Amino acid sequence: MSLHQMFIEPLTYAWMIKGLLIACLVSLALGLLGCFLVLRRLSLMGDALAHTVLPGIVIAFLISNSRASLPLLIGASVVGFITTLLINGIHLKSRVKEDAAMGIVYSTLFAIGVVLLTAFASHVDLDPDCVLYGDLLGVPETSIWVMLTVAGMIIVGIILFYKQLLITAFDAQLSNALGISSAWTHYIFMGFLSLVLVTSFEAVGSVLVVAMLIAPGATALFWSDRLPRMLVIAGALSIVSAVSGLYISVWLNCSPAGAIVCTAFIFFVVSLLVSPRYGLIARALRAARLRRKILLENILKEAVKVADYSESPIPLATLQATLKMPAGALLRGSKRLQQRKEATLTSSTLTLTPAGIAEGERILRNHRLWELFLSREFELPEDHLHRDADDIEHIMTPELAAALAVHLDDPRLDPHGKPIPPSRSN
Incomplete structure (x- = not known):
């Protein structure tokens, strides 16, 4: 297979162009938000929200009998907000630790979503496989514009609320002392996160959503101790992973979401090994010295x-x-x-x-x-x-x-x- 057939010919198909655009936009938005989740040690929260949007989507569809974006967005956002409240409530009002509260809430709500989805599978036009893997190469053009808008909102939101996000990511008590409510900042951030999860869920599925929330930010952390640089690195890694993974899926005729996740994991493993400051090889050499x-x-x-x-x-x-x-x-x-x-x-x-x-x-x-x-x-x-x-x-x-x-x-x-x-x- 020539280089032209490998890299140029796929771009002659509309589905490839749309797939690249939606994959890059989704991965970029998730990667940027994931940096703050990683810094706040809330990676599991992204996993929880990614799974709990399912019952919101199913319930919204059953009520509205429509697959229009607005009802699904409202349903998933409501459930995402409820998820955040439940996790915080269980953690603050009981002896259950936060990670355990996340596991309890998201597994239960996801199970409810699966039950609703399978029970009404004969009446509802929702594919269980779409929940996991999405339909990256079959997304409508409107999804691209929606995701472009959402990604733009995320970038603008990070710029506008950068100070608040920065302080609360490292020291919530200092944030409160400075008059910046860590609770409100947390809920605003979770609102942005829910928005991205809902808009990207159908296109890319939960597998890609969860992975791209964590992998780019965790990888970028190996290469920088400064948040602005970390955001740039995570954004670049997200886009490179999306493009590389989508091409690999075309060459190997495999799941696009799975290929993108594997590509992001490769970047993580390479960084884990060769990062000059925090990589395993560098740490081993320093220990030997x-x-x-x-x-x-x-x-x-x-x-x-x-x-x-x-x-x-x-x-x-x-x-x-x-x-x-x-x-x-x-x-x-x-x-x-x-x-x-x-x-x-x-x-x-x-x-x-x-x-x-x-x-x-x-x-x-x-x-x-x-x-x-x-x-x-x-x-x-x-x-x-x-x-x-x-x-x-x-x-x-x-x-x-x-x-x-x-x-x-x-x-x-x-x-x-x-x-x-x-x-x-x-």
Whole structure:
């Protein structure tokens, strides 16, 4: 199959153009709102509302006997509002946690919707498959204009209420203290969310709605700590996922909604692995670097004590015994110190260079300053000081060490009566 057949030829069909437009608009609106759900740890709320619009749609159809958008929108919005009230009411008035309240409410209301849908399937023109997967490639042109309007409203709403949404997303108590009602902001946001869910439900189904509410925002969180950038990344990921997934569904002749969700999941997994700050690979590398740093600093600190701050050769067996360290780890650390010109290594001894002595004294100074600080400020017993100091010594900055020395009146001895090495910067 040529590139023209893969990418250009599908665009000659009207259903493909309409599918791309509706998929991008729905995914964009859901992705932007999903950022706030992810930040507020309310991802399950989106899932709850996505499922509970079903009974609202079915009841509205049964009452109006019409598939016009307005009755369905009203019915689903009413049920969505009731869902929010029920979840908050159960959570606030009982010992049930919020996530459990969400699970109880949305599963019950969704079950009611399924019962109504199946019980009246012979009389009602609603397809159960449409509930899950939608009809992305068969949407009428009016749905595109409706979704375009809704997506525009969402973007404008986020711009207008950005300050309120930002503050309530991170600190509802601060929001209330500043005169911004977190409750009203919550209900306004849920109103926007219900509007998007209702208008997109028939076109894309609940599978895509739930996934695109969570995946783009969760993925964007790996790449930015700032909300404006997070919104841009989530919006871009939503559109790219929609376009890529729709093309994949055409090539493989599979469900468009499922393909879009799988594409969004791939972006999430890739970000989970390779994000430079929060990815698993980056975290593993940082952890490995920290372990190596601790290993080298422990060797230097112990070598300085054993050699009594001199360049005397130290038997490796002595270091191994005092450090209680495997011989292989000690040898690897010693070789690394030799590469850094902080020590010279022979088959049986390790000798610190002046640079190694200075670094070892710095670590030992950090350790004993922190022990003294804990002893004076918290009156901890001597046998409780060493472990905490072992952890802090490796992350204490020179600025913190200097401030600590000033706070402790430039001490000479630690709580055990051992000398604290002087600062080399003095």
